[in-house]
Amino acid sequence: MKTDGFHTRVSAELADIDAQGLTKPERVILSRQGPIIEVGGREVLNFCANNYLGLAGDERVVAAGNNAASAYGAGTASVRFICGTLGIHKTLERAIADYLGFEDAILFAAAFDANGGIFEPLFGAEDAIVSDSLNHASIIDGVRLSKAKRYRFATSDMADLEAQLKQARADGARDIVIATDGAFSMDGYVAKLGEIRALADQYGALIMVDDCHVTGFMGEKGRGSFSHCGVQVDFVTGTFGKALGGAMGGFICATAPVVQLLKQRARPYLFSNALSPAVCGASLEAIRIAQGEEGDELRARLFANAARFRGAMTEAGFDLLPGSHPIIPVMLGDAKLAQDFAARMLELGVYVIGFSFPVVPRGQARIRTQMSAAHTFDHIDQAVAAFTQAGKELGVI
Template sequence: MQTATFHDRIAAELSDIDAQGLTKPERVIQSRQGPVIEVGGRQVLNFCANNYLGLGGDDRVVAAANAATDRRGAGTASVRFICGTLDIHKELERAIADYLGFEDSILFAAAFDANGGLFEPLFGAEDAIVSDSLNHASIIDGVRLCKAKRYRFATSDMADLEAQLKAARADGARDIVIATDGAFSMDGYIAKLDEIRVLADRYGALIMVDDCHATGFLGPQGKGSYAHHGVKVDFVTGTFGKALGGAMGGFICATSEVVQLLKQRARPYLFSNALAPSICGASLEAIRIAQGPEGDTLRTQLTANAARFRSAMTEAGFDLLPGQHPIVPVMLGDARLAQTMAARMLELGVYVIGFSFPVVPRGAARIRTQMSAAHTFDHIDQAVAAFTTAGRELGVI
């Protein structure tokens, strides 16, 4: 039967993925998110969550989520424009826009949807999108949904960016938007938005930034990568699923007019249920913490943790990608080695994940560690000791 042929092909593809060492195992966590989690009945150190400010399991954030559920229920059972807009949705839109310094914002079920819904309503065949080559998959997919002409520049290569901007102008583009991650999730690189701003002004281009790995902890008050560089941008997409509470849900911040058009035309907004009240409540509490004095304390600790880990791992002989971001990739190259080392690290009491193709390029497998403000220096030192043991056993160092 034809269906049997299909299932045979799927089984063969899964077998091939496993043979290449590219299978990505799911390890079940049996506790709240935090610097120490329970996996398989054991307490282990967690060094791979996007829990930058340590708010994913914070009692205040959990209480705010529960209170919002008590007031407004589990969910709206509808999309926003039908009967799914609650007062807490408007409150969260206002809060994130004010926090990040924009006129307005629009909420999405996920940050992937925010990037998927941004480009198509705003840009047409007469326009051009100039995209960083390392951009997140959600930006790539969002650009694919749009009829605008596409140009790509090498990551952080301003000469190449200028060449693409010149090409877009020469091709008669009406509007040009430069699209980039604010901080690149697999590498920890921070986009050169100060230099991008100069080129955008020179060629009359707009700037779109995905700040999922920056909002809450980069720049003054954690306002993001553009604030880190002291520049303005036109569109910021982000998430409540990392530093701002760790739940889920995405947003776009922009001018009021842009937001109003997106609410009329953005398909992920029009055809997805509204965010659950619990997510809104948790996110509002996380924003309150992040933009206040406690947020500054958490950001200081996060920076110190990243610096301590980078220094100790470099001294131990590991190959790290350079930077100051709390994402610290430990480069291994081989996909099977990355999986083997991650498994050994778990045995040693440290939860990390090996990253390989297609999440990162072939031959660039790694263990991407992530620091949290909730980590202590003792946590950092224990993790480095485990890495050193595993690294010596596996011939990495």
């Protein structure tokens, strides 16, 4: 058949991925998300979920999602502007905007869609986007969809950022937007938003921040990286799929006119079904918890857990990227070693994942651990013991 060559090529590419140790296995979880999960017929410690506040399996969050589904059904069977805007969508938009301190918000089926939909409607060929080189893939794809001129700066390198801003101005840009992750998901580094704000003011630029790995647990009441750094930004994108309930769905917070323009022009919003009622209900309950006193307690526990894990792993001799974020990468370098290490950890009762190219640069393979407020110190000590045993067996420490 004429298509045999295509299928042969796909099979060869898969074989090459596997030979390089880059295959990313899917391990099936048969329980609710939490610090302990069921994998392969047994319970293991979970140290790789983005469940920062431990709310993904919280009974109140689950009940709120179930109640919303009971009231509104499984879904709208429509996009928002046709027949798909529910009262609970408006309630969630108002809740996330108020929580983060913005005039308005727009919901998307996924945070990937939020980043994919923000640039093209707002910035044209006369404009410029200056993007951090380690930004999330969704920002990169969103930038590609825009006709704006593209500039990149080295991660958190303010001298390079200023050089790119100067170049954009010299090239006659009408509007410039600086795009950055609030916290970089593979490294746990927090963007230097204070310095970025100063440069944005100097060169008349806007700031867009992706706070998927910050909203809910950094800054005042968990409002995000801009709050953590004590500055204002123009656009914040985020998710309900991590700290705020762990389900899915994304949002953009901005001024009311910007949100209205996005609702008229953002393609992922106009051509995707509305966010399911269950996700909206669960997210609303997670926001309620996150912005209250209980949220303060969960945030304190989360960062105490991160400090304990980081200190014990450093003492054990592992190479960790510096920082205080609950993302704590254990650097291994080799892709196959990362896969073998993750497999051995699962045998020892700890679920972690090896990250390698193209998720991270070649030669920077790692185990990216994620702390949660739901972990106890005992969980952390058990995980460190397993890491230490695997590290000695595989020649890492």
